[in-house]
Amino acid sequence: MPSLQSLTLPELTPTVLEALRCQGVTTLEHFLTRVDPxxxxxxxxxxxxxxxxxxxxxxxxxxxxxxxTGIELEAELRRTRYASTGCQSLDGLLRGGLRSSHVYEVTxxxxxxxxxxxxxxxxxxxxxxxxxxxxxxxxxxxxxxxRVTRILRDRxxxxxxxxxxxxxLKVVRIFDSYSLLALVDxxxxxxxxSVGMLVIDSLSALIxxxxxxxxxxxxxxxxxxxxxxxxxxxxxxxxVLYTNHSVGxxxxxxxxxxxxxxxxxxxxxNQPHVRVQLALPSRTTDDGQxxxxxxxx
Amino acid sequence: xxxxxxxxxxxxxxxxQTIAEQDLVEFLKRDESAAELFGRAYxxxxxxxxxxxxxxxxxxxxxxxEICGPSGSAKSELLLQAAVACLLPxxxxxxxxxxxxxxxxxxxxxxxxxxxxxxxxxxxxxxxAQSAQQQQPTRQQTNQVxxxxxxxxxxxxxxxxxxxxxxLKGVRPILKGMQEAGAAxxxxxxxxxxxxxxxxxAARNAPLPPQAGARSLPHQGVAPMTLQSVHASLAVHLRxxxxxxxxxxxxxxxxxxxxxx
Numbered sequence: 001m002p003s004l005q006s007l008t009l010p011e012l013t014p015t016v017l018e019a020l021r022c023q024g025v026t027t028l029e030h031f032l033t034r035v036d037p038x039x040x041x042x043x044x045x046x047x048x049x050x051x052x053x054x055x056x057x058x059x060x061x062x063x064x065x066x067x068x069t070g071i072e073l074e075a076e077l078r079r080t081r082y083a084s085t086g087c088q089s090l091d092g093l094l095r096g097g098l099r100s101s102h103v104y105e106v107t108x109x110x111x112x113x114x115x116x117x118x119x120x121x122x123x124x125x126x127x128x129x130x131x132x133x134x135x136x137x138x139x140x141x142x143x144x145x146x147r148v149t150r151i152l153r154d155r156x157x158x159x160x161x162x163x164x165x166x167x168x169l170k171v172v173r174i175f176d177s178y179s180l181l182a183l184v185d186x187x188x189x190x191x192x193x194s195v196g197m198l199v200i201d202s203l204s205a206l207i208x209x210x211x212x213x214x215x216x217x218x219x220x221x222x223x224x225x226x227x228x229x230x231x232x233x234x235x236x237x238x239x240v241l242y243t244n245h246s247v248g249x250x251x252x253x254x255x256x257x258x259x260x261x262x263x264x265x266x267x268x269x270n271q272p273h274v275r276v277q278l279a280l281p282s283r284t285t286d287d288g289q290x291x292x293x294x295x296x297x
Numbered sequence: 298x299x300x301x302x303x304x305x306x307x308x309x310x311x312x313x314q315t316i317a318e319q320d321l322v323e324f325l326k327r328d329e330s331a332a333e334l335f336g337r338a339y340x341x342x343x344x345x346x347x348x349x350x351x352x353x354x355x356x357x358x359x360x361x362x363e364i365c366g367p368s369g370s371a372k373s374e375l376l377l378q379a380a381v382a383c384l385l386p387x388x389x390x391x392x393x394x395x396x397x398x399x400x401x402x403x404x405x406x407x408x409x410x411x412x413x414x415x416x417x418x419x420x421x422x423x424x425x426a427q428s429a430q431q432q433q434p435t436r437q438q439t440n441q442v443x444x445x446x447x448x449x450x451x452x453x454x455x456x457x458x459x460x461x462x463x464x465l466k467g468v469r470p471i472l473k474g475m476q477e478a479g480a481a482x483x484x485x486x487x488x489x490x491x492x493x494x495x496x497x498x499a500a501r502n503a504p505l506p507p508q509a510g511a512r513s514l515p516h517q518g519v520a521p522m523t524l525q526s527v528h529a530s531l532a533v534h535l536r537x538x539x540x541x542x543x544x545x546x547x548x549x550x551x552x553x554x555x556x557x558x
Contacts, residue, residue, distance in 0.1 A: 028459075070448060073447075
């Protein structure tokens with residue numbers, strides 16, 4: 001996008017710019033995707049390498065990502081925070097809980113407890129007193145303040161009023177994908193009132209209708225959203241948790257071979273860091289506990 | 298006079314013959330034996346510890362290994378295993394760790410580089426080596442090994458193809474610096490090359506109008522950052538870096554399915 005002319009580098013004289021334009025290089029993108037060697041007129045006598053060096057230096061300073069050493073990464077690792085999901089066995093499955101800078105997906109058939117996991121995670125986040133607010137994006141009218149307050153009262157002994165206890169929780173009701181993209185972008189850039197956890201229940205209800213045969217626009221929105229969520233998690237050290245409902249499949253007694261598939265499809269499989277799959281207990285087992293299986297994406 | 302002239306004529310001819318002979322002898326003298334050449338030019342392949350790589354495709358300089366598979370098939374894990382094997386020292390404090398003591402540059406395009414997992418693998422390998430040789434090093438020695446190994450690792454996170462191409466331009470001075478510091482990078486890892494596939498496929502930059510008076514070039518009216526041009530440029534730049542800095546390259550490619558599939 002940035003044109004070479006707009007860079008205002010002293011080495012890029014009008015003659016040099018004209019010579020580059022004749023070879024089809026007018027923007028930085030052209031320069032970077034160029035495969036054949038460039039012919040640059042040598043007018044200042046300093047050699048053509050000076051022009052290339054100047055452009056490369058500009059690219060390195062402005063566009064190239066920072067180089068992280070192993071030592072810096074280890075220091076970053078020490079600052080990782082773990083947030084509990086509210087369920088001990090699920091925390092064990094996740095090897096400690098929900099890590100910051102990670103994106104978690106909870107998938108499962110209807111009624112397997114995805115919303116419960118979301119509410120429980122948010123309640124634990126508030127109850128444990130982590131720095132940073134929690135944002136709950138509700139796309140299917142499933143948020144229940146009473147349940148969260150009840151969990152906080154029973155598990156953490158917070159007996160105050162709901163409005164006091166849920167002070168750091170922001171619930172946003174969103175019903176279209178563009179608003180969600182806008183929200184994620186806003187969270188990414190805002191400096192004050194940092195966010196520590198973002199829960200989206202449910203992402204597939206919002207994006208599912210957009211994808212399908214012959215709908216490349218919806219697919220692009222889905223991929224952009226996945227990238228935005230991941231960038232938000234990495235750059236702002238946010239824990240992202242969202243749900244992805246399953247479609248297809250049937251009860252185990254009828255057709256044991258038909259398996260429910262996540263609604264967001266195969267191209268989405270690579271997006272989260274960890275995917276937790278919840279299943280309903282089959283009729284033959286006596287205990288009413290939900291079964292959870294963790295898959296790394 | 299005749300003698301002197303003869304003598305004068307003979308002297309250059311003699312010296313010419315001696316010079317030519319000398320040159321010939323010099324020329325025929327061997328520079329080095331085959332063993333010496335082999336010893337000088339042979340570079341030990343990187344030992345990764347992954348048996349099917351070490352057995353079937355030992356990682357010599359300029360080798361490019363592509364690892365493809367469906368989501369969750371341990372592609373990134375393979376890269377981390379190879380990275381740890383490259384970073385660890387050969388021996389330290391009397392314990393042989395079997396590493397390559399070389400630098401690693403990791404291009405994280407998926408955004409899923411897991412430092413915790415890398416540290417776990419490193420810790421596991423070190424404890425295996427220590428218990429196999431029945432030695433218990435001091436805490437300070439273990440920390441030294443960690444510091445040395447991690448000091449040889451560089452990670453660059455890119456979120457678009459443009460940033461990746463910019464990173465490849467900017468990585469050369471990094472590699473040069475590592476070479477000069479004695480920890481020359483021998484392994485480049487890219488995870489994964491297919492990360493920007495959909496983004497690039499959807500990119501529709503407006504084509505530039507043909508310039509009046511200029512030669513019409515094939516890429517002049519075409520958007521620059523199309524999938525083909527990005528991949529072509531990527532291939533050329535990576536190959537150049539491999540050749541110049543004598544590294545091997547491991548890339549992961551995710552299985553991409555069509556929207557209908």
